Amino acid sequence: MKTALLSLILMATISTIQAKKATFSLSGKTNNFENGTVLYLKNNLDGKLIDSSIVANNEFKFNTKISKFPIRVLLFNKSFSHWRDIWLENNAMSFDASESDFKKAKITGSLSESLSQKLYENTEKLSFEERNELEKKFVQENPNSIISAFILSVFSRDWGKGFTKEHFKKFPADIKKSEYGERIFNYLSLNGNIKVGDLYTDFEISDTNGNPKKLSELLGKVTLLEFWASWCGPCRKENRNLVQSYKNFKPKGFEIVAISLDNNENKWSEAITKDRLSWSNFCDFEVWETKASLIYGVYGIPDNFLIDQNGKIIARNIRGEELNKKLAELTK
Structure with a gap:
């Protein structure tokens, strides 16, 4: 004893x-x-x-x-x-x-920090493409590093599902279960590779009052599925054009469903008020992990999908006069 x-x-x-x-x-x-x-x-x-x-x-x-x-x-x-x-x-x-x-x-x-420093030393003068290839090679050669999971989580949408799936499989279990691994898994599970000519893919997200809505509940008219955020300068500039387009074409059967990639509810709400966004606004505050953005393959904003009355995607990233011309055709 x-x-x-x-x-x-x-x-x-x-x-x-x-x-x-x-x-x-x-x-x-x-x-x-x-x-x-x-x-x-x-x-x-x-x-x-x-x-x-x-x-x-x-x-x-x-x-x-x-x-x-x-x-x-x-x-x-x-x-x-x-x-x-x-x-x-x-x-x-x-x-x-x-x-x-x-x-x-x-x-x-920190071994991870030392490895990261070694990866990025003397890269200041490299072009984006050269640096991107360096990071891609690192992921291929270092499947046991959390840094590979971080890099792959950032570039999975750029590098595509084929490359991402191939190298995600090589990660050990603990890295697959990391938050970076979960992000990669979500991308592989949700991304639908949606293209012009496809039917819309449904999802659910909460509105400004916290009420969940499905995209399918909001369709039936010509609808612009718009991805933006309060922190995105080009998005805020584009909002001015959308407000005018909405004013002109809403009476003819045009709607906007806006998905924000914000992470701050107050800033999102303030931007909606300041920019006078009177259409349907939604956000889950997950930024790039927003389910809708993963499904639709959105990795840069502003971005959008124009959906006709039958739920068919007829254009992507359409703006300004090009959008107005298309809306004039569709809402005759």
Whole structure:
């Protein structure tokens, strides 16, 4: 009995030591920061603030309880004049920008961060296409890295279902179950590769009052399925044209169903009021993970689908005078 108890105590002690070794912290050094400067950690995946720390004598420290690792975060100051993306791991990490630009700080204690730094070193002068090929090659050669899942979740819609499915299958179970893995799975499960000439695909989403509606309940007239967001400058500019088109063609049987990719209800609501969007407005606050955007393959906004009275998609990304001309034909 005594031996068994000693064994349990020993095991508990070892576990405690291991837990202490595995506790996350981030100790940092800055260069010419004023005392009292506040630095923030934000989850890059959902945009939520994780923690903040105050700089004193060009040093700061985070001792933050985080439930999942690795996690990609943004470290930044209030004015956003200094910022840096970092892969955090459940270790004691260090951040040293005492002799460098904040964005080029030396970071230790995270294998994921080291791998990310190696991937993106000397890429500043590469074109988007060259950098994209570099990332694609990384995904192909590093199926066991969370960074591959992050990259694939970002570019799955660009690279297509074939490439995405092939390389998602190679990920180990823990990475498939990560939030990035779930995003890739959602894309593979929901994306319908919808094209002009196809019938619409139904989905359900909540309106400004929180009431769920199906797209099928809103069709029957010539309908523009419009994807936008309050934070999207070109979308807000296009809203002015849509307001005029809606005014001209609504009496003739034209409707707009607007799906927002916002994540802030107040900003969404304010934009609807300010832009005078009197048509049906919907949002689930999932941004690019909005089910409707996944189904319709929307990976840039503004984007839209023009659907006729019979539910057939007759145009995509149609705007301005081209839209007005088409509406004149369809609503004679």
